[in-house]
Amino acid sequence: MRLSPDELIFWQYGFIKLDATIVYTWGLMLVMVVGSKTITSKLSTGLERSRWQNILEIIVTGILEQIEDVGLDQPKKYLGFLGTLFLFIGVANLCIIIPGYEPPTGSLSTTAALALCVFVAVPLFGIEEQGVGNYLKTYTEPTIIMLPFNIISEISRTLALAIRLFGNIMSGTMIVAILLTITPFIFPDLMIALGLLVGMVQAYIFSVLATVYIAAATREHKHRPKQEQKTAEQE
Amino acid sequence: MALDNYTTIIAVASIVTSGITIGIGVIGPAIGEGRSVATALSSMAQQPDASATITRTLFVGLAMIESLAIYCFVVSMILIFANPFWNHALT
Numbered sequence: 001m002r003l004s005p006d007e008l009i010f011w012q013y014g015f016i017k018l019d020a021t022i023v024y025t026w027g028l029m030l031v032m033v034v035g036s037k038t039i040t041s042k043l044s045t046g047l048e049r050s051r052w053q054n055i056l057e058i059i060v061t062g063i064l065e066q067i068e069d070v071g072l073d074q075p076k077k078y079l080g081f082l083g084t085l086f087l088f089i090g091v092a093n094l095c096i097i098i099p100g101y102e103p104p105t106g107s108l109s110t111t112a113a114l115a116l117c118v119f120v121a122v123p124l125f126g127i128e129e130q131g132v133g134n135y136l137k138t139y140t141e142p143t144i145i146m147l148p149f150n151i152i153s154e155i156s157r158t159l160a161l162a163i164r165l166f167g168n169i170m171s172g173t174m175i176v177a178i179l180l181t182i183t184p185f186i187f188p189d190l191m192i193a194l195g196l197l198v199g200m201v202q203a204y205i206f207s208v209l210a211t212v213y214i215a216a217a218t219r220e221h222k223h224r225p226k227q228e229q230k231t232a233e234q235e
Numbered sequence: 236m237a238l239d240n241y242t243t244i245i246a247v248a249s250i251v252t253s254g255i256t257i258g259i260g261v262i263g264p265a266i267g268e269g270r271s272v273a274t275a276l277s278s279m280a281q282q283p284d285a286s287a288t289i290t291r292t293l294f295v296g297l298a299m300i301e302s303l304a305i306y307c308f309v310v311s312m313i314l315i316f317a318n319p320f321w322n323h324a325l326t
Contacts, residue, residue, distance in 0.1 A: 003316045069291075160302060167305035175311065205298040 004170060005102040006109060006152070021107040028092055028104070047121065054188035059087070063207075070208060071215040079216060093169060093199025096192060106169040108162065115162035118210045119154070126217030135217070145220055161209060168202045169195075241324050249318050253311035260307030267300045 002008060005020035012018070039052045063083045067075035092105045104110045125136040139150045172195035179188045276294040278288045313319075 001310060163306060163309060164298070164302035166310045167302065170312070171305065171308055201294060201298060205295060208295055 003174075004107040004166075006107050007105060018058060020102050021104045021110055021164065024102060026105040028088065028095070032087065045195065053178075066208070067211055068194040070211045071219065072211060076124070078211070081117075082207050082211055082214075085117070085210060086203055089114070089165065089203035089206055090200060094196060094201055096173070096195055096199065102173065103169050105165055105199075105202075106173050108166045111162040114165070114206070115158045118161060118213065119158040121210075122213045122217045125214050129218040138217070150188065157209075157213070165206055166204055168198055172198055242321070245318070245320050245324055249314045251322065253314040256311045256314070258305050260310075261304050263305040264300050267303075268297055271296055271300065 006022065008020040010018045010020065010023055036056065039050075042050070043053055044050075060079070060083070063086060064075045064079060067078055067082055072078055089105055092103050095101050096103055123135065126138070129135075140147050141150075165219055172191070176188045176195070178192050179191055271293065275289050279289050282289075
């Protein structure tokens, strides 16, 4: 029994391997890039529009609304990063209805790479928004004693992000594989249906958590003057 | 024969430990999820207007609580299917 699609190797030459994770990741990337290119190449601004344009507009405006709800003021600036995360994880998890497909998100390498992207992007957005000094100062909030704990939380939440996605998707495929040996016909299908729901929820969670982290890194200095004003007024 | 004993001990310890891991590790998240769903339901019954916000926060919270149980599951799966001690004993 395979723990992750890393162990399914299609082609090998020396130490260069093509495993299922790489193949399916690139396949998904190809499908998504080519698909959105062909759809967006003939956009229309009139009332007559294709159904594919409609579905893309629904997805993009939905993601924008969600980002704004979580607390980022300029959702369009973060749409490229957060939308990519959501769409890639969502499509990767939804494709499990295709027979023979193994979700690349069920491999710890993929989820670790995605979590590392978040780990790098959060300080970058924070520094861009409030400068290096102010951003570094947020690590010593509320007191300097909290500095090591803030750094630990930065690392542990990245780890948690990776393991959460990996564990959920891996457990879905594992349960289907185990059920196939016990009750072959109906129950695996039900578990795959549950896996679709879990996959979408996990894609949503991953992008919402990334949004929350970015919001926490960029928000600080906007709120602090307000609080100071309030305390000044009260005094 | 000595090798056999080592691998048997490692196998038994791994299997028993993985069972205990998932069994005990699921207790806490189960209690937490039950409490959070119950609280969310009662607050949605009191304020139906806020149900959209409550549902979104509930889903995020449930996934975060559930990830604790998932950590235990990952550990038990590693102990059974990708046991590092087992591979070490074989080589």
